[in-house]
Structures are given as structure tokens and as C-alpha cells.
Amino acid sequence: MQEALIFDAVRTVRGKGKSSGALHPARPVWLAKTVLESLAKRNHLDTAKIDDVILGCVTQSAEQGANIAKISALYAGYNYSVAGFTINRFCASGLEAINQATTSIMGGYYDVAVAGGVESMSRVPMASDGGAWSVDPDVANKAAFVPQGISADLIATLNGFSRRDVDSFAVESHKRATKAWEEKRFQKSVLAVTDVNGEVLLDRDEMIRPEAALEGLAQLKPSFEELGTKYGFDSVALQRYPIVERIEHVHHAGNSSGIVDGAAALLLASREAGERMGLKPRAKIRAMALTCEEPTIMLTGPVSASRKALAKAKMKMSDVDLIEINEAFAAVVLYFMQECGADHSKVNVNGGAIAMGHPLGATGAMILGTALDELERKNLATALITLCIGGGMGVATIIERCV
Numbered sequence: 001m002q003e004a005l006i007f008d009a010v011r012t013v014r015g016k017g018k019s020s021g022a023l024h025p026a027r028p029v030w031l032a033k034t035v036l037e038s039l040a041k042r043n044h045l046d047t048a049k050i051d052d053v054i055l056g057c058v059t060q061s062a063e064q065g066a067n068i069a070k071i072s073a074l075y076a077g078y079n080y081s082v083a084g085f086t087i088n089r090f091c092a093s094g095l096e097a098i099n100q101a102t103t104s105i106m107g108g109y110y111d112v113a114v115a116g117g118v119e120s121m122s123r124v125p126m127a128s129d130g131g132a133w134s135v136d137p138d139v140a141n142k143a144a145f146v147p148q149g150i151s152a153d154l155i156a157t158l159n160g161f162s163r164r165d166v167d168s169f170a171v172e173s174h175k176r177a178t179k180a181w182e183e184k185r186f187q188k189s190v191l192a193v194t195d196v197n198g199e200v201l202l203d204r205d206e207m208i209r210p211e212a213a214l215e216g217l218a219q220l221k222p223s224f225e226e227l228g229t230k231y232g233f234d235s236v237a238l239q240r241y242p243i244v245e246r247i248e249h250v251h252h253a254g255n256s257s258g259i260v261d262g263a264a265a266l267l268l269a270s271r272e273a274g275e276r277m278g279l280k281p282r283a284k285i286r287a288m289a290l291t292c293e294e295p296t297i298m299l300t301g302p303v304s305a306s307r308k309a310l311a312k313a314k315m316k317m318s319d320v321d322l323i324e325i326n327e328a329f330a331a332v333v334l335y336f337m338q339e340c341g342a343d344h345s346k347v348n349v350n351g352g353a354i355a356m357g358h359p360l361g362a363t364g365a366m367i368l369g370t371a372l373d374e375l376e377r378k379n380l381a382t383a384l385i386t387l388c389i390g391g392g393m394g395v396a397t398i399i400e401r402c403v
Contacts, residue, residue: 056093095364301394
């Protein structure tokens with residue numbers, strides 16, 4: 001079985017996912033084109049050697065419909081022979097794209113692939129594609145559907161995470177992201193986004209708030225309390241978890257992931273294909289795992305997925321040098337660290353989605369690239385990348401740096 005190696009990783013800056021955001025003028029296909037073009041130019045690729053482009057994208061409608069992966073490859077000037085497909089595993093779509101490419105390379109189906117994701121949340125709003133899970137009452141009832149914010153508040157309630165706990169985590173995310181930008185830790189891989197005339201639209205992640213403080217966050221009202229009480233979602237959750245007397249609503253816009261625009265892409269290949277292209281590998285995929293938990297609590301999947309991936313790699317959590325877990329909500333990461341015994345000093349050392357935002361289909365690829373850069377910067381060996389996913393799923397990938 002072939003090894004699947006990572007040769008390069010790039011991402012765009014992340015812009016606020018609203019019409020006033022700096023990246024709103026950039027169509028999603030333009031964001032994807034930006035990262036695909038960069039990979040080709042940085043590595044002097046003969047794109048005819050690429051077997052497939054796989055992009056995660058969650059809201060696959062309007063400008064993000066019609067297989068944006070293949071269309072973006074054409075738009076980026078890749079050879080017409082390059083195939084492409086778009087996948088949706090909700091928030092982990094970008095990492096799932098990498099894992100799908102990995103399995104195809106390991107099995108000999110591909111020699112070379114580009115994998116990543118794209119999401120323009122300012123132009124194609126989240127949930128604008130509909131779907132039976134949340135909008136069909138019969139389906140929602142049988143699945144005990146609740147919005148993810150209710151799930152996050154349920155996790156906080158069950159585990160005793162206070163409003164101060166989740167707010168403190170959020171402040172630290174902003175501090176770490178601010179320091180990472182000040183020290184140019186993202187410089188190797190982050191791309192500015194320009195318009196069609198070459199004018200820079202954005203050259204820095206737009207959501208980070210260096211001034212974030214507990215006092216300011218304490219003024220924000222819980223975002224999901226009305227959904228829970230007025231619309232009955234608390235009752236749905238409490239039917240599944242009667243051990244809880246009431247749900248404490250502690251999450252708000254300041255301690256939840258930001259809505260942003262962005263794209264990311266990685267170049268993967270077998271060792272032999274990389275040698276033929278004259279490229280030096282940066283890391284290899286050591287293990288991958290996919291799990292699913294109870295769908296109402298929904299956001300606990302990173303724990304079981306990480307344990308499964310570690311078992312496959314014959315590793316313990318203490319063997320991992322760095323951990324990147326998507327900061328969908330503060331309680332998700334607090335729960336992960338508590339259950340897995342993960343030290344915060346190893347987790348999201350450059351901040352996460354609370355500070356920089358979560359461009360749904362791209363985030364998994366972004367945080368893997370961040371982990372890879374940080375392994376190289378600190379001369380470390382291994383990193384675990386994991387995300388919670390709608391419906392209770394979890395995915396985890398372990399990478400090992402090539403030295």
C-alpha cells in the first residue's frame with residue numbers, strides 16, 4: 001500500500017461572512033481558484049499529473065453548486081484532464097476531502113490529488129440549501145433535531161462549564177491568534193485575496209479582536225436561549241438528557257465560531273509520484289478515523305474519533321505534539337480537553353475559529369495546514385486534527401512530519 005504524503009498546503013485569509021466583509025466581492029469559485037493557482041505556481045506543477053481535485057463545500061447551492069471543485073480547477077487553468085468532485089460532511093468537509101484523497105492514494109487509485117475546501121458564507125448563506133433534517137417536521141422529530149448552539153449549551157451544562165469558562169477560552173483564542181499574526185506564523189501558507197484587477201481585498205484574517213476581554217464578552221446575551229425556550233428546542237434536548245434539570249445557555253457570538261469566507265487546498269501524492277515531480281514531502285498521513293455519536297448532543301464526536309485514530313496509529317494522546325480542533329463552540333474544545341486529557345498548551349496554539357472564523361467547507365483543510373506549519377516551526381513530529389460535525393459525527397486525522 002502506498003504512503004499518502006503532503007507536499008504543500010495553502011489557505012486564503014478569512015473574511016467576515018457578511019455583505020460588509022472584505023471578501024464578499026470574491027465569488028466562491030474565485031476563492032477556490034486562488035488556492036488552486038497558488039499550489040500549481042508554488043510547486044511548478046504540471047497539472048496534467050493531477051488525478052483529481054476534491055473540495056469540501058457545505059452549502060452546495062447557487063454560486064457553490066454544480067460541482068464547484070471541477071469548475072474551480074478549470075477556472076484556475078488546470079489541465080482539462082484533471083477530474084474533480086465536491087463533498088459535504090458538514091463542518092469537516094475540508095478534512096474529509098483530504099482523507100478521501102489519502103485513501104485513494106494509498107489504494108493506488110490516485111497518484112496525485114489536490115484536496116481542500118471552500119465556503120463563501122457572505123454570498124451563499126448557511127442553510128440556504130434547505131434539507132430535511134431541520135425543515136421537515138417528521139424528520140426533525142424522529143432525529144430529535146436541535147440547532148448546534150443548543151447542543152453546545154447542553155455539553156456545557158452536563159459538564160459544568162460556566163459562562164466564565166467558555167468566555168475565558170474565547171479570550172485566549174483571540175490572544176493566541178493575535179500573537180500568531182504578529183509573529184508571522186501563518187506567513188508560509190496564507191494567501192491574500194485580490195480582485196480581478198489584482199487589487200488586494202484582504203491580506204489578514206478579518207475576525208480577530210486583539211482587544212477581546214472577559215469584561216466585554218460578559219455584556220453579550222446568550223445566542224441560543226430564545227431558540228431553546230421560545231421554540232422548544234430545550235425540551236427536545238431534555239427529553240434525551242433527563243439528567244439535566246435545565247439547560248444553561250452560555251454560548252454567544254463571542255465564544256462561538258465566526259461566520260467567514262475562505263478556501264484552502266493541499267497537494268497530496270504518493271512518494272513515487274512526488275519524486276517524479278521533484279517535490280519534497282512535508283508530512284505523511286499516519287491515521288484517520290470517522291465516528292458518530294448521539295445526534296442531539298451532536299458535538300462530542302472529536303473525542304471518539306481521536307481515540308479511534310490514535311488506536312490505529314498505535315499512539316496515546318500524550319504522544320501527540322500538537323492538536324488542532326475546530327472551535328465550533330468553546331464548550332466543544334473544553335469537553336475534548338477534559339475527556340482526552342489534552343493539555344491546552346498543545347491545543348490550538350495559534351488560536352482557532354472563535355478568533356479567525358469557520359468557513360464551513362474549508363476549515364478542516366485550513367487547520368491541518370496550520371498544524372503542519374507549526375510542526376515545522378517548532379521542529380515537532382506529530383499533530384492530530386479533528387472536528388465536530390452535524391448529526392453527531394466526528395473525524396480525526398494524524399499527520400507525521402517528514403524530516
